[in-house]
Amino acid sequence: MSHRTIIPIGPYHPLQEEPEFYQLLVEGEKVIDIDVRIGYNHRGIEKLSESKSFDKAAYLVERICGICSTSHPLAFVQAVENISNIEVPERALYIRTIIAELERIHSHLLWVGLAGHFLGYNTIFMWAWKYRESILDVFETISGNRNHYGMMKVGGVRRDMYEKDFPWITRELDKVVDKVIMLKGAVLDDPVIHARTKGVGVLTKDDIINYCALGPTARASGVDIDVRRDDPYAVYNKLDWKVIVRQEGDVFAKTVVRVLETLESLKIVKQCLENMPKGEIDSKPKDIPPGEGIGRAEAPRGEVIHYVRSDGSNSAVRHKIRAPTFMNFPTFKKSIVGQTVTDATIILAAIDPCYCCTERLTVIDAKSNKEVMGSRELIKLSQEKTALLKKEMGIE
Amino acid sequence: MNLKLKALLKSPWVFHVATGSCNNCDIEIIDCLTPRYDIERFGMVLAGSIRHADILLCTGIVTKQCAPRLKRAYEQAPKPVIVVAIGACACSQGIFKDSYTATVPMDQVVPVDVYIPGCPPKPEAIIAGVTKVIEKIRKSS
Numbered sequence: 001m002s003h004r005t006i007i008p009i010g011p012y013h014p015l016q017e018e019p020e021f022y023q024l025l026v027e028g029e030k031v032i033d034i035d036v037r038i039g040y041n042h043r044g045i046e047k048l049s050e051s052k053s054f055d056k057a058a059y060l061v062e063r064i065c066g067i068c069s070t071s072h073p074l075a076f077v078q079a080v081e082n083i084s085n086i087e088v089p090e091r092a093l094y095i096r097t098i099i100a101e102l103e104r105i106h107s108h109l110l111w112v113g114l115a116g117h118f119l120g121y122n123t124i125f126m127w128a129w130k131y132r133e134s135i136l137d138v139f140e141t142i143s144g145n146r147n148h149y150g151m152m153k154v155g156g157v158r159r160d161m162y163e164k165d166f167p168w169i170t171r172e173l174d175k176v177v178d179k180v181i182m183l184k185g186a187v188l189d190d191p192v193i194h195a196r197t198k199g200v201g202v203l204t205k206d207d208i209i210n211y212c213a214l215g216p217t218a219r220a221s222g223v224d225i226d227v228r229r230d231d232p233y234a235v236y237n238k239l240d241w242k243v244i245v246r247q248e249g250d251v252f253a254k255t256v257v258r259v260l261e262t263l264e265s266l267k268i269v270k271q272c273l274e275n276m277p278k279g280e281i282d283s284k285p286k287d288i289p290p291g292e293g294i295g296r297a298e299a300p301r302g303e304v305i306h307y308v309r310s311d312g313s314n315s316a317v318r319h320k321i322r323a324p325t326f327m328n329f330p331t332f333k334k335s336i337v338g339q340t341v342t343d344a345t346i347i348l349a350a351i352d353p354c355y356c357c358t359e360r361l362t363v364i365d366a367k368s369n370k371e372v373m374g375s376r377e378l379i380k381l382s383q384e385k386t387a388l389l390k391k392e393m394g395i396e
Numbered sequence: 397m398n399l400k401l402k403a404l405l406k407s408p409w410v411f412h413v414a415t416g417s418c419n420n421c422d423i424e425i426i427d428c429l430t431p432r433y434d435i436e437r438f439g440m441v442l443a444g445s446i447r448h449a450d451i452l453l454c455t456g457i458v459t460k461q462c463a464p465r466l467k468r469a470y471e472q473a474p475k476p477v478i479v480v481a482i483g484a485c486a487c488s489q490g491i492f493k494d495s496y497t498a499t500v501p502m503d504q505v506v507p508v509d510v511y512i513p514g515c516p517p518k519p520e521a522i523i524a525g526v527t528k529v530i531e532k533i534r535k536s537s
């Protein structure tokens with residue numbers, strides 16, 4: 001029997017932007033087990049959201065993650081709109097779609113760049129991030145900020161788009177289309193990338209269903225799910241686009257899905273710019289009645305679900321968030337075991353993990369484990385809240 | 397100016413410490429390395445190890461888990477080291493001020509030399525902040 005070693009990665013490691021801690025148990029060069037410890041980024045957003053009004057909470061949930069900073073507020077405002085069936089003006093729905101799709105383009109380009117970097121192709125890293133800048137310029141024109149756009153609002157969007165910007169935006173997007181097609185050629189026809197990613201970190205269709213994985217991770221393994229088509233929100237059902245599905249389930253398939261999805265998203269944005277109607281952008285809802293609402297949105301990494309319960313006041317009494325990485329990262333157990341250490345980084349990166357989305361959930365999940373930091377404080381907070389509620393309601 | 401400081405200012409190596417941020421400032425830091433901004437013009441390179449770092453680029457609200465680790469990372473860095481707090485969270489805890497995992501502002505954990513506000517600050521602002529502190533140290537010594 002060969003010697004077993006543990007390779008620790010993190011929490012501060014040059015490969016990672018966020019603090020997270022992996023332990024790889026290896027035997028020779030083969031990975032036989034993995035342990036992921038997260039929670040460094042936990043910021044208690046669900047709890048904070050209960051102390052903020054619905055308008056402020058849209059800003060707060062935007063700061064869950066810097067990369068999916070439209071999916072979260074979009075899912076949240078849809079959840080709040082779901083409580084009282086608020087009608088959103090059509091122009092606002094078009095603007096929401098544009099922002100959500102531009103975000104998908106920049107997120108996928110970012111991932112392609114990082115994946116290239118992990119494989120030792122720094123040229124792809126530099127290219128992809130350079131072309132991503134044009135998308136960020138478009139964002140800056142529309143919303144005034146490169147990231148964190150602050151566009152979503154219950155009942156509509158916060159800012160209008162100007163028709164005079166459309167020709168320029170279309171020109172910028174056309175440039176990006178050319179570059180993405182070039183990038184597609186560079187990534188998908190490269191024999192070395194084929195050798196490094198084909199057959200690596202394979203997730204079968206059954207694995208995906210067992211682990212409830214989502215987004216491009218699922219679509220690369222032949223599971224045809226996409227909230228944009230299955231439960232249409234915004235204006236996706238009025239546009240012409242298709243869901244990209246591949247059957248192989250390896251890292252290469254995930255790359256293909258993301259690159260092709262980028263092209264689809266560019267198509268969607270262009271259609272929105274052409275068909276956008278004139279009119280109001282905000283239905284200005286006054287009060288949110290008591291009730292429950294669910295909002296779903298397809299983030300670049302998979303489906304985001306927000307659940308909001310309102311008691312008729314101006315803030316949520318319960319706000320529950322389920323981010324896509326929470327469902328995707330347990331698949332590491334299937335995809336990485338049996339692979340070599342050299343392929344570990346690209347397999348870990350293949351699901352496009354975003355731990356700042358996921359963290360909030362893990363701490364609540366860790367109730368049974370007393371060692372995990374935060375659980376005791378959480379229980380204490382919860383007990384205090386019950387006591388407070390009892391006092392307010394006059395029950396002793 | 398002593399030799400050590402002169403060497404530091406010529407080509408400062410940066411190390412990135414995220415202490416509970418939303419990824420955005422971190423992405424903008426990496427953006428600085430890419431062709432449009434390209435901080436390698438100023439001799440800045442992202443260092444792989446804290447032991448090689450001259451500048452710590454810190455982001456985030458300093459969560460309970462990260463506070464001891466940030467302190468330890470700072471202690472491991474060779475001195476003199478410049479600490480740059482990037483983003484509204486690192487400067488003042490921003491929107492997460494009332495969170496139960498937020499501890500104290502970053503400047504109470506490690507001595508911060510430069511504050512770059514913004515949510516997130518643009519790469520231009522990050523570059524301007526870092527070059528300003530280099531200029532200041534060069535003049536004062």
